[in-house]
Amino acid sequence: xxxxxxxxxxxxxxxxxxxxxxxxxxxxxxxxxxxxxxxxxxxxxxxxxxxxxxxxxxxxxxxxxxxxxxxxxxxxxxxxxxxxxxxxxxxxxxxxxxxxxxxxxxxxxxxxxxxxxxxxxxxxxxxxxxxxxxxxxxxxxxxxxxxxxxxxxxxxxxxxxxxxxxxxxxxxxxxxxxxxxxxxxxxxxxxxxxxxxxxxxxxxxxxxxxxxxxxxxxxxxxxxxxxxxxxxxxxxxxxxxxxxxxxxxxxxxxxxxxxxxxxxxxxxxxxxxxxxxxxxxxxxxxxxxxxxxxxxxxxxxxxxxxxxxxxxxxxxxxxxxxxxxxxx
Amino acid sequence: xxxxxxxxxxxxxxxxxxxxxxxxxxxxxxxxxxxxxxxxxxxxxxxxxxxxxxxxxxxxxxxxxxxxxxxxxxxxxxxxxxxxxxxxxxxxxxxxxxxxxxxxxxxxxxxxxxxxxxxxxxxxxxxxxxxxxxxxxxxxxxxxxxxxxxxxxxxxxxxxxxxxxxxxxxxxxxxxxxxxxxxxxxxxxxxxxxxxxxxxxxxxxxxxxxxxxxxxxxxxxxxxxxxxxxxxxxxxxxxxxxxxxxxxxxxxxxxxxxx
Numbered sequence: 001x002x003x004x005x006x007x008x009x010x011x012x013x014x015x016x017x018x019x020x021x022x023x024x025x026x027x028x029x030x031x032x033x034x035x036x037x038x039x040x041x042x043x044x045x046x047x048x049x050x051x052x053x054x055x056x057x058x059x060x061x062x063x064x065x066x067x068x069x070x071x072x073x074x075x076x077x078x079x080x081x082x083x084x085x086x087x088x089x090x091x092x093x094x095x096x097x098x099x100x101x102x103x104x105x106x107x108x109x110x111x112x113x114x115x116x117x118x119x120x121x122x123x124x125x126x127x128x129x130x131x132x133x134x135x136x137x138x139x140x141x142x143x144x145x146x147x148x149x150x151x152x153x154x155x156x157x158x159x160x161x162x163x164x165x166x167x168x169x170x171x172x173x174x175x176x177x178x179x180x181x182x183x184x185x186x187x188x189x190x191x192x193x194x195x196x197x198x199x200x201x202x203x204x205x206x207x208x209x210x211x212x213x214x215x216x217x218x219x220x221x222x223x224x225x226x227x228x229x230x231x232x233x234x235x236x237x238x239x240x241x242x243x244x245x246x247x248x249x250x251x252x253x254x255x256x257x258x259x260x261x262x263x264x265x266x267x268x269x270x271x272x273x274x275x276x277x278x279x280x281x282x283x284x285x286x287x288x289x290x291x292x293x294x295x296x297x298x299x300x301x302x303x304x305x306x307x308x309x310x311x312x313x314x315x316x317x318x319x320x321x322x323x324x325x326x327x328x
Numbered sequence: 329x330x331x332x333x334x335x336x337x338x339x340x341x342x343x344x345x346x347x348x349x350x351x352x353x354x355x356x357x358x359x360x361x362x363x364x365x366x367x368x369x370x371x372x373x374x375x376x377x378x379x380x381x382x383x384x385x386x387x388x389x390x391x392x393x394x395x396x397x398x399x400x401x402x403x404x405x406x407x408x409x410x411x412x413x414x415x416x417x418x419x420x421x422x423x424x425x426x427x428x429x430x431x432x433x434x435x436x437x438x439x440x441x442x443x444x445x446x447x448x449x450x451x452x453x454x455x456x457x458x459x460x461x462x463x464x465x466x467x468x469x470x471x472x473x474x475x476x477x478x479x480x481x482x483x484x485x486x487x488x489x490x491x492x493x494x495x496x497x498x499x500x501x502x503x504x505x506x507x508x509x510x511x512x513x514x515x516x517x518x519x520x521x522x523x524x525x526x527x528x529x530x531x532x533x534x535x536x537x538x539x540x541x542x543x544x545x546x547x548x549x550x551x552x553x554x555x556x557x558x559x560x561x562x563x564x565x566x567x568x569x570x571x572x573x574x575x576x577x578x579x580x581x582x583x584x585x586x587x
Contacts, residue, residue: 043532046560047529050529051525101546101547165546167546171546182490298524
């Protein structure tokens with residue numbers, strides 16, 4: 001298992017460096033890194049520090065956050081289909097972010113944007129946990145998720161269509177598919193602190209999630225309080241998914257694919273799967289973000305397009321498996 | 329081209345008197361028509377002409393009844409000439425033509441030569457050739473007084489969604505007339521196209537000209553507030569969009585503002 005973590009860390013480090021060195025303004029590895037670290041005159045340090053660094057940092061953080069929340073929600077709901085993008089938590093966060101932007105709240109205070117998205121995500125997660133709960137089957141979970149995402153996406157589209165701004169309606173695509181293009185250090189500063197707090201909260205629930213794998217009564221006998229666990233999880237997920245969605249839009253399937261791939265390697269223990277999924281999620285989003293820049297360099301191809309191409313077949317496979325396994 | 333079109337039209341309908349009930353359906357045609365039409369000749373302009381954000385003649389247009397480009401309302405105005413833009417709603421134009429109304433299409437003018445042709449063509453359509461000749465003479469005097477010999481450095485045009493305009497566009501023409509070298513040329517962009525933020529920074533323009541902000545918020549426009557752009561050029565000029573939208577003599581104001 002230590003080897004797995006070492007490998008994932010290496011992979012994330014390499015992809016992070018590649019992300020820093022990928023861009024339309026092609027300059028050499030050495031020049032780029034020197035401009036990043038030492039600064040200096042000319043445009044190169046601006047490109048490295050103000051454009052590429054925030055993009056790479058957000059790719060790392062958003063990916064890690066999505067992988068981590070996916071693994072934690074799957075552990076709590078004991079259902080491999082729980083994924084923030086699919087079950088509506090990200091969509092609710094996007095609705096919160098759109099409301100903050102369109103009402104002008106985010107102009108008054110920069111913090112309003114991540115905070116409003118956070119509230120949206122918390123409402124989505126709480127609603128879902130209340131509807132599907134630890135005992136709910138796949139059908140309840142997916143139906144609840146579809147209902148929440150449909151409502152949230154419709155709300156987002158409605159708000160953007162009502163906007164007096166001629167560009168707003170086109171941005172529905174961004175909120176549904178996600179992108180890291182042209183983000184700045186400002187966004188990094190807004191998103192990272194709450195996400196780190198949320199990651200700490202969720203990491204703290206890992207032991208309880210481990211106990212929960214033995215069943216609810218066994219977990220209760222081991223001193224796990226279901227109410228506290230649920231509350232910490234909802235707050236942790238909201239703290240991560242809210243700010244991540246506010247700056248990068250809804251990037252789906254990351255929280256589904258990554259835990260699924262890593263589960264066999266860590267023996268399905270949430271306490272190992274959650275940190276491993278954080279690393280795996282970071283690697284997946286960084287790789288997808290490098291790919292969108294290489295496939296269509298001139299255009300802003302959305303991240304969610306790539307993650308969905310990877311994720312949707314896996315999702316179908318999971319449905320197929322749960323169906324034949326008779327868990328419905 | 330415009331000359332030819334006006335000529336052929338004149339040949340085709342030699343006896344037709346100047347139209348008396350003219351409706352314009354396009355923002356740019358609205359402005360040329362208002363500049364050239366005789367008293368009472370122009371009976372309606374498009375609703376966009378009254379929008380001070382994009383119309384250089386919003387105050388004048390406030391005195392005209394507006395149309396919204398719908399075939400029904402325009403037919404009810406009983407026009408004898410309708411002037412539409414190239415991108416005016418196709419079905420509305422076709423329906424008006426089916427109903428036997430004469431519709432003329434005015435393509436957007438993207439260069440100074442095209443603006444002159446457009447004025448001439450509009451003058452021909454309205455039967456106001458003399459007014460058109462006067463307007464062109466005035467436009468030429470304005471151009472001559474601009475002092476176009478001095479080069480002022482490199483400039484970047486940058487709009488929402490990371491778009492830029494090259495030399496074959498109206499904005500590129502304005503930039504060139506004001507004496508700036510357009511960085512879009514560095515990357516072989518002649519029309520309007522996307523340009524990644526990184527490349528704008530790498531081109532190191534002396535001046536950055538961004539699109540005007542619309543009310544409400546949008547993520548597309550947020551790129552114009554990116555810290556990298558702020559670091560690049562402390563001096564920025566916001567595009568006064570209304571003088572940059574249409575190929576009319578009002579581009580002289582945009583050119584002067586840049587100088």
